[in-house]
Amino acid sequence: xxxxxxxxxxxxxxxxxxxxxxxxxxxxxxxxxxxxxxxxxxxxxxxxxxxxxxxxxxxxxxxxxxxxxxxxxxxxxxxxxxxxxxxxxxxxxxxxxxxxxxxxxxxxxxxxxxxxxxxxxxxxxxxxxxxxxxxxxxxxxxxxxxxxxxxxxxxxxxxxxxxxxxxxxxxxxxxxxxxxxxxxxxxxxxxxxxxxxxxxxxxxxxxxxxxxxxxxxxxxxxxxxxxxxxxxxxxxxxxxxxxxxxxxxxxxxxxxxxxxxxxxxxxxxxxxxxxxxxxxxxxxxxxxxxxxxxxxxxxxxxxxxxxxxxxxxxxxxxxxxxxxxxxxxxxxxxxxxxxxxxxxxxxxxxxxxxxxxxxxxxxxxxxxxxxxxxx
Numbered sequence: 001x002x003x004x005x006x007x008x009x010x011x012x013x014x015x016x017x018x019x020x021x022x023x024x025x026x027x028x029x030x031x032x033x034x035x036x037x038x039x040x041x042x043x044x045x046x047x048x049x050x051x052x053x054x055x056x057x058x059x060x061x062x063x064x065x066x067x068x069x070x071x072x073x074x075x076x077x078x079x080x081x082x083x084x085x086x087x088x089x090x091x092x093x094x095x096x097x098x099x100x101x102x103x104x105x106x107x108x109x110x111x112x113x114x115x116x117x118x119x120x121x122x123x124x125x126x127x128x129x130x131x132x133x134x135x136x137x138x139x140x141x142x143x144x145x146x147x148x149x150x151x152x153x154x155x156x157x158x159x160x161x162x163x164x165x166x167x168x169x170x171x172x173x174x175x176x177x178x179x180x181x182x183x184x185x186x187x188x189x190x191x192x193x194x195x196x197x198x199x200x201x202x203x204x205x206x207x208x209x210x211x212x213x214x215x216x217x218x219x220x221x222x223x224x225x226x227x228x229x230x231x232x233x234x235x236x237x238x239x240x241x242x243x244x245x246x247x248x249x250x251x252x253x254x255x256x257x258x259x260x261x262x263x264x265x266x267x268x269x270x271x272x273x274x275x276x277x278x279x280x281x282x283x284x285x286x287x288x289x290x291x292x293x294x295x296x297x298x299x300x301x302x303x304x305x306x307x308x309x310x311x312x313x314x315x316x317x318x319x320x321x322x323x324x325x326x327x328x329x330x331x332x333x334x335x336x337x338x339x340x341x342x343x344x345x346x347x348x349x350x351x352x353x354x355x356x357x358x359x360x361x362x363x364x365x366x367x368x369x370x371x372x373x374x375x
Contacts, residue, residue: 003066004046004295005038007031007073017284018292022299032057042066046298048291049073049080052279058083068311069304071294073287074278075149076228077308078201089311091294091304095148096286097278102152104277105196105226106160108249109136112222112271134220136160142192144168144208145199145227146179153196166192170204182208189216194224201228211236214246221246226277229254234264241267251277 003026008014010029014021021027025046028038032050041060044067049057051073061067061083071091072080084090111117114133122129139162143150146167154165154177166188172181180188185208189195195217199205209223210233217223217240225232229252240246247269256275258264265272290305297304 001026002045002068002299003028003040003043004048004298005030005040005044006048006291006295007050017288018295022296025295025299030057045069046295047071048294051283051287052275055079055083061085061088069294069298071291073290076201078228081309084309086312089304089307090309091306092308093287093290094306096290097283098148098152099286100280100282101149101198101226101277102156103280103282104251104273105149105153105198105224106136106156108226108251108271108273109194109196109222109224112224112247112249112269117271134222136162136194138163139193140191141165142168142188142195144185144195144197145205147198147200149198149226150196153198163193169199185213186216189213190218192217192221194222197223197225197231198227199231201230206230207233209233209236211239214240217246219245223248225249226251228252229256238263238267241269244268247271251275 001024005028006014006018008017008029009031011021011027014027014029028040028044030038030050032053037060038044041063042065044064046069047061047064047067048071058070058080061070062085067085067088069089069091070080070084071093073093073096075092075094075097077090077092081090113135115131118129118131136157137160141157141162141164143153143165146154146169150167150169154167157165167177167179168182168185168188169179170182172184173179197209199208208231214223214233214236223232223237223246225248229250232250232254234254237248241248248267249271250264251273252275253262253264253272255262258272258274264270294304296302
């Protein structure tokens with residue numbers, strides 16, 4: 001019976017948040033909140049990474065020979081992928097953070113434009129200092145990285161009476177709405193009052209906002225980055241901010257976390273939040289629905305959602321077997337991938353059988369549970 005690691009305290013929390021645990025699946029629990037790695041690393045087949053705990057949660061991946069799938073709870077996966085063995089399939093959380101991140105993107109734009117950071121600082125000493133701000137109304141908006149979160153940002157802009165919304169993605173898309181290719185970025189930047197950056201971090205997008213791109217922005221423009229810090233050249237941004245020509249509202253930085261001594265903290269016209277785009281009340285229920293659906297698919301041998309890299313062992317074993325694998329991520333869009341081993345499960349060694357009950361596995365550690373059983 002496959003074993004899954006999930007980021008809950010135990011069976012009671014898992015059942016409360018996930019509902020019914022799929023038949024044919026056992027669970028163990030790891031939250032990376034000071035708890036030790038489970039003793040079942042050698043048996044885990046499915047691993048849901050604890051949210052925003054860094055790459056240390058993968059420290060034992062080399063001791064997980066049965067691991068088939070890693071499921072992140074983040075849309076970005078660039079820090080996880082290099083740490084996974086080739087045979088492990090990686091799924092991300094595309095769509096999970098659309099609502100929360102889009103909300104924060106607009107909150108940052110509004111807070112920066114209406115000087116809410118200044119007013120918050122004035123509140124502590126009790127100062128009544130009025131500062132006229134800039135509304136989103138009548139502004140020309142450019143969304144760079146127009147995918148699901150970009151579309152969610154545009155949907156939330158509808159009530160703000162912006163002058164226009166221009167969209168950019170890697171290759172662009174014709175039709176409605178029109179999405180410009182990234183090659184058009186330089187000609188679009190001079191016509192943008194507010195730029196939302198939500199492109200994925202790839203070798204092609206790293207540093208996409210450098211000195212040249214920032215210099216193309218009109219005076220008074222606002223740059224809002226809710227993607228990854230490495231998309232913006234920090235030194236180039238500091239140079240523009242020091243001139244007080246543009247402003248910036250950043251949920252992500254490079255480096256990250258931003259050290260206390262870093263000059264970006266004190267640059268004029270910058271508002272910084274500590275990478276909390278997905279960290280809101282909208283996260284937990286959406287994360288639970290994703291985990292529950294993925295575990296059900298895995299237990300039933302059905303296609304997984306959001307596969308960003310299928311494991312090589314799956315590809316090798318599936319060669320020449322029509323219908324065992326379906327779909328492939330193209331152009332940044334993840335498609336379902338059937339994850340079902342062709343052939344029987346590997347045979348158990350004699351040490352894994354209970355005397356007098358051939359083929360049965362020994363009793364699990366106390367924290368490991370089967371559906372319908374409480375320990």
